[in-house]
Structure formats: C-alpha cells, structure tokens
Amino acid sequence: MYRKEEQPLPPPEKFELPFEGKLSPNNRWVIMAELIPWDDFEEEYAKLFSAEKGAPAKLFRMALGTLIIKEKLGTSDRKTIEQIRENPYLQYFIGLNCYQQEPPLESSMLVHFRKRIDGELINKINKKIVKREIDKSDKEVKKKDCLQ
Structure with missing residues (x-):
C-alpha cells in the first residue's frame, strides 16, 4: 500500500x-x-x-x-x-x-x-538535476545579456 x-x-x-x-x-x-x-x-x-x-x-x-x-x-x-x-x-x-x-x-x-x-532511477534523477541546473544557468545568462 x-x-x-x-x-x-x-x-x-x-x-x-x-x-x-x-x-x-x-x-x-x-x-x-x-x-x-x-x-x-x-x-x-x-x-x-x-x-x-x-x-x-x-x-x-x-x-x-x-x-x-x-x-x-x-x-x-x-x-x-x-x-x-x-x-x-x-x-x-x-x-x-x-x-x-x-x-x-x-x-x-x-x-x-x-x-x-536502482541505478537506472538514480541516473534519471541525476540527469533531471543537471538539466534543471543547466536550464537555470541559461536563464540567468539570458537575463544578464538582456540587462546589458
């Protein structure tokens, strides 16, 4: 349950x-x-x-x-x-x-x-974390470029 x-x-x-x-x-x-x-x-x-x-x-x-x-x-x-x-x-x-x-x-x-x-699930989680952090970093760079 x-x-x-x-x-x-x-x-x-x-x-x-x-x-x-x-x-x-x-x-x-x-x-x-x-x-x-x-x-x-x-x-x-x-x-x-x-x-x-x-x-x-x-x-x-x-x-x-x-x-x-x-x-x-x-x-x-x-x-x-x-x-x-x-x-x-x-x-x-x-x-x-x-x-x-x-x-x-x-x-x-x-x-x-x-x-x-298992390892497969851990890999999925790690990929999601990395993707989210890359996306967040990309947004910050774009925001910074727009301000300049």
Missing part, C-alpha cells in the same frame, strides 16, 4: 524544532534537498507498491534521502538511522515536517529501499 503525503513540506525556516531556532537555509542538507526533484519521481516510486496489501510504503523522499545520507556519511544502516534520529537537518532532508525524538523508520527498511531504488 502506498501513502501520499497529506500536507506540503514546510520551507526550512518553518521546520518545527523542540528548542528555539530555525534550520539554516545555507546548511548542506537543506541545499541538497532543494536540488533533488523529489516530487518528479514520487509517482514512479509509488507504482512499485500494491494498494491492496502490505503496510503503507514510506515516501520516495524518505527512501532516497535515507540512502543518500547513508552514502554521504559512510555509515551502516543502523548508524544512519541513529544519525537521522539525532539531527534535525537530516530529518528535514528525508521529508519530516518537524523534529522527532523517535527514529522515523527501522534500519531494516534500507534493504527494501536499495531493492526499489
């Missing part, structure tokens, strides 16, 4: 923390979260699940985000979940709306994420 997120994710400065403060928009995890076209691949990921059986699936952002965190930090599955539990930036990165003390998922879920998110 697949569950679509009910409400949109807040911008980083609105992410609720259990203490005073806000997430910095300059943090590497916030910046990377903005680069990845999560929504563009949510539907494709959802097609991998049955609507009739099984527990609701985790969202694509949580699945891919957790795998990215694991790779970037070079940690085991268990340590990755521990890092996510402790770090509000990582919780924001995987799509949580506010900081939570409890781990958002079990480390055993990473095995399932790796089975479903």
Whole structure:
C-alpha cells in the first residue's frame, strides 16, 4: 500500500524544532534537498507498491534521502538511522515536517529501499538535476545579456 503525503513540506525556516531556532537555509542538507526533484519521481516510486496489501510504503523522499545520507556519511544502516534520529537537518532532508525524538523508520527498511531504488532511477534523477541546473544557468545568462 502506498501513502501520499497529506500536507506540503514546510520551507526550512518553518521546520518545527523542540528548542528555539530555525534550520539554516545555507546548511548542506537543506541545499541538497532543494536540488533533488523529489516530487518528479514520487509517482514512479509509488507504482512499485500494491494498494491492496502490505503496510503503507514510506515516501520516495524518505527512501532516497535515507540512502543518500547513508552514502554521504559512510555509515551502516543502523548508524544512519541513529544519525537521522539525532539531527534535525537530516530529518528535514528525508521529508519530516518537524523534529522527532523517535527514529522515523527501522534500519531494516534500507534493504527494501536499495531493492526499489536502482541505478537506472538514480541516473534519471541525476540527469533531471543537471538539466534543471543547466536550464537555470541559461536563464540567468539570458537575463544578464538582456540587462546589458
């Protein structure tokens, strides 16, 4: 069964923390979260699940985000979940709306994420990111040319 997120994710400065403060928009995890076209691949990921059986699936952002965190930090599955539990930036990165003390998922879920998110999908995501950044750069160059 697949569950679509009910409400949109807040911008980083609105992410609720259990203490005073806000997430910095300059943090590497916030910046990377903005680069990845999560929504563009949510539907494709959802097609991998049955609507009739099984527990609701985790969202694509949580699945891919957790795998990215694991790779970037070079940690085991268990340590990755521990890092996510402790770090509000990582919780924001995987799509949580506010900081939570409890781990958002079990480390055993990473095995399932790796089975479903293959190299072909990662390549599609990378191509989309590169294309979007090139398009954005082209628009900036054209805008600059028009101003001169």
